[in-house]
Amino acid sequence: MDKIVISGKRPLYGTIEVSGMKNAALPILYATILVGGKFSIENLPDVNDINLTLGIIETLGGKCVKDGACVEIDTTDIDGKVSIPVDTVKKMRASLYLLGALLGRYGYARIGYPGGCDFGVRPIDQHKKCFKTFGATVTEGDGHICVSAEQGLSGAHLFFDIVSVGATVNAILAAAKTPGVTTIENAAKEPHIVDLANFLNTCGAHISGAGTDTIKIRGEKELHGCSYDIIPDMIEAGTYMTAVAAAGGCVTIKNVIPKHLESITAKLIEAGVTVNVDDDSVEVVREPDSQLSRIMLKAIPYPGFPTDMQPQMCALLCSANGTSYITEGVWANRFRYVEELVRMGAHIVVEGKIAVIEGVSELSGAQVSAVDLRGGAAVVIAALCAKGVTVIDNISLIERGYHDIVGKLRSVGADIRKVSFPD
Numbered sequence: 001m002d003k004i005v006i007s008g009k010r011p012l013y014g015t016i017e018v019s020g021m022k023n024a025a026l027p028i029l030y031a032t033i034l035v036g037g038k039f040s041i042e043n044l045p046d047v048n049d050i051n052l053t054l055g056i057i058e059t060l061g062g063k064c065v066k067d068g069a070c071v072e073i074d075t076t077d078i079d080g081k082v083s084i085p086v087d088t089v090k091k092m093r094a095s096l097y098l099l100g101a102l103l104g105r106y107g108y109a110r111i112g113y114p115g116g117c118d119f120g121v122r123p124i125d126q127h128k129k130c131f132k133t134f135g136a137t138v139t140e141g142d143g144h145i146c147v148s149a150e151q152g153l154s155g156a157h158l159f160f161d162i163v164s165v166g167a168t169v170n171a172i173l174a175a176a177k178t179p180g181v182t183t184i185e186n187a188a189k190e191p192h193i194v195d196l197a198n199f200l201n202t203c204g205a206h207i208s209g210a211g212t213d214t215i216k217i218r219g220e221k222e223l224h225g226c227s228y229d230i231i232p233d234m235i236e237a238g239t240y241m242t243a244v245a246a247a248g249g250c251v252t253i254k255n256v257i258p259k260h261l262e263s264i265t266a267k268l269i270e271a272g273v274t275v276n277v278d279d280d281s282v283e284v285v286r287e288p289d290s291q292l293s294r295i296m297l298k299a300i301p302y303p304g305f306p307t308d309m310q311p312q313m314c315a316l317l318c319s320a321n322g323t324s325y326i327t328e329g330v331w332a333n334r335f336r337y338v339e340e341l342v343r344m345g346a347h348i349v350v351e352g353k354i355a356v357i358e359g360v361s362e363l364s365g366a367q368v369s370a371v372d373l374r375g376g377a378a379v380v381i382a383a384l385c386a387k388g389v390t391v392i393d394n395i396s397l398i399e400r401g402y403h404d405i406v407g408k409l410r411s412v413g414a415d416i417r418k419v420s421f422p423d
């Protein structure tokens, strides 16, 4: 079994290059299934969820040839009736996008229930609402969800009850080729939604308003393949920014869109960290052993502070001066990682959706687990500033979303390595 071993208390200096954004690349890969054609996708992150998705495309009859961060995809001949093994679908949440993509192309899709990180209940009512609004029938049974529209879909006015990234993606996928005009109200505004819309527009779609809460789509039956460059990963960037803030030092994080990082940058500055913003990079500076200030933050949909950065920020605040408060405003239960930080000496109490973090002078190394993707990143950050050695298991969850996290942190001076232990 592979584990990550970190010897903490080493300040970080140098440069880290951020990869393409996993949560933008995923909907775009599923969109290639919808469009049908030949694609050249650049800046693709080499992480498990992406490789799993390329495998799904191939299972459906598509062709994928990867060369580093570039992949050539041909989805001209896709068989929408091939069933994807439930075990594969269960490995990630994004497999839900198959529903929108196949429904939009063939009027039919059937998949097992998706998996993904365990943040408590993860309903799909808004996805179902969207498909029904466009005229599809949704049936569930035998552990599968099936959507079909024998008469075809038609453009419609859709008002989401809550802001959902995944349901907004599925609505865009289902509507891009659907005749008529679709209006999506209360849409998610995340940069990855904008990237999906930009990708589809490059394929000939007519999508406007992405990045606002009203998206308009004029269905275009004939879409075509294209070349496309995925946006940089704001969560990966934010994770390394927070790692430098925790360990101390001075690191330039390159290949970022600083606008996407504003809420993270603002909170780091509030905590006493220096962040120098350039055109496509940010420099994070903190004198080793300088005192961090307590802060309060609430994780909410974009442009608010991202829930996917909440665990990493919690790890940072464990050694801030005073008591910090983090409110989770998106997920029912996203504090499972706290138990792991407590093993390292953190003083954190969770009351429902609020974590109260009483800063301690120092964390100490321990044997801990990655309980989910970002919870795993949180223990890496805690370990970088802890005294002694931390051994992290379950690291495949971290590798779902971070390309070469060990190599990138080593390159700036962290004492971190991946070690194979006998099972």
Ligand code: UD1
Residues within 6 Å of the ligand: 023, 026, 093, 094, 121, 122, 123, 124, 125, 126, 127, 128, 162, 163, 164, 165, 166, 167, 188, 307, 308, 330, 331, 332
């Ligand atoms: C995506 C991200 C995930 C991130 C989340 C919020 C991907 C692959 N995953 O997940 O990393 O944490 O956005 O930024 O991009 N909800 C419903 N009904 C639904 C759908 C969602 O009630 O039909 C609720 C969820 O339970 C949650 C909230 O809406 O409380 C937001 O979920 P959503 O934005 O859909 O998250 P995902 O797209 O699954």
